[in-house]
Amino acid sequence: MTAPIEIKHQKLVVAVSSRALFNLDESHRIFETDGKEAFCRYQIEHEDEILEPGFGYELVKKFLALNAISKSGPIVEVILLSHNSADTGLRIFNSIAHHKLDISRAAFTSGVSPYEYIRAFGAHLFLSSNAVDVANALAAGYAAATILSGSSLKKSHDQLRIAFDGDSVLFSDDSERIYQERGLSAFTENECSQAKNPLPGGPFKEFLSTLHRIQSQFDPDAVPIRTALVTARGAPAHERVVRTLRLWGVRIDEALFLGGMPKGPFLDAFGADIFFDDQQGHCESAARHVTAAHVPHGVANRKRSDNA
Structure with a gap:
């Protein structure tokens, strides 16, 4: 590589x-x-x-x-x-x-x-x-x-708003692999036991860091970029995410821990100009509300490719 x-x-x-x-x-x-x-x-x-x-x-x-x-x-x-x-x-x-x-x-x-x-x-x-x-x-x-979707979904606000999924996008697919292979209970147990150990970075970590650097150049009350983490994780799997972002020292303006709820209505409420997710199904659902972009990375996409 x-x-x-x-x-x-x-x-x-x-x-x-x-x-x-x-x-x-x-x-x-x-x-x-x-x-x-x-x-x-x-x-x-x-x-x-x-x-x-x-x-x-x-x-x-x-x-x-x-x-x-x-x-x-x-x-x-x-x-x-x-x-x-x-x-x-x-x-x-x-x-x-x-x-x-x-x-x-x-x-x-x-x-x-x-x-x-x-x-x-x-x-x-x-x-x-x-x-x-x-x-x-x-x-x-x-x-x-x-x-996957776009121009007809123009937002009325001037602020650039970017939303990210967590696992396999901002973070590696290490935890997602456990979920896919062993289920939700094993995933939750792992995230609780590893809560103080940061998640490895995923393909969009550096992009988020660059957005954070640009945000820091503006007055806090007039930042033209707003970011959100929109993840299917819920408590108690949230703690590892919070600690990871804190260790990275990057700004994330909003964090939505949805515990498996559909993401589309929340992305619409956030007013996302674009949402990045690794799972095709989540992107297609979100695309009914906001511009969605598929990140074909991680175990979920390897499984999809193997089954194609």
Whole structure:
């Protein structure tokens, strides 16, 4: 496994795929049914037609809006990672310009998975509609997720609100493995006995730490980012989570320990702009309320892959 590149600068860097940023369903359908040559021809013929927003569009706008209120210069950069070629990618950049998105850096890979450029760009997060690219990025040690819903769920508030599941997302899947293999009683017993031992970090630990660093640059009463942990854990399994976050020294604004209750209504109440969860079923349920992104990491996804 290749370790993520050490970030020398202070900006949060978010990588987004072209299909996550814009609605490319029609051209993707042509690619799947008629092949690459027909797809390229279609994109070039329609390169002056502006693309409609995709599932990640509103989230990207909120990330970029943070730069307008920063007193220390830009604090977020969004880069584009695309399977398009530079030739067919003209339509993407035309649409970026039309929508006035401050995105100037991109990698167009002509059909090759672009996830390997995450490290070169120093990205903290990769959002895509391509589940294979996301799985490859996670396997390489990067925070990545497949966006399942999006732009029609625009929130009215200006604050960027990000919600995370715990096990297999912020934390490793060590405890989730016990639950999956031995059941709830064994999971609870383990978490109680290990309450003072911190959970190992998961794929989104560093992303959360970067958000915390940005939050700390603002007055406490005017922080433009709010985070939440929304987990199926309940007491007494909560203590290990609280102690872990305390040891990491990261800010988590809200923590919801739901004890197995459906997460969607709580995410709606929080006003999440995006919710990251490792379990496909939880994401699909949450997507009825908020933008949801699947993190195909950990034992639950290995089991799902084995049963596919």
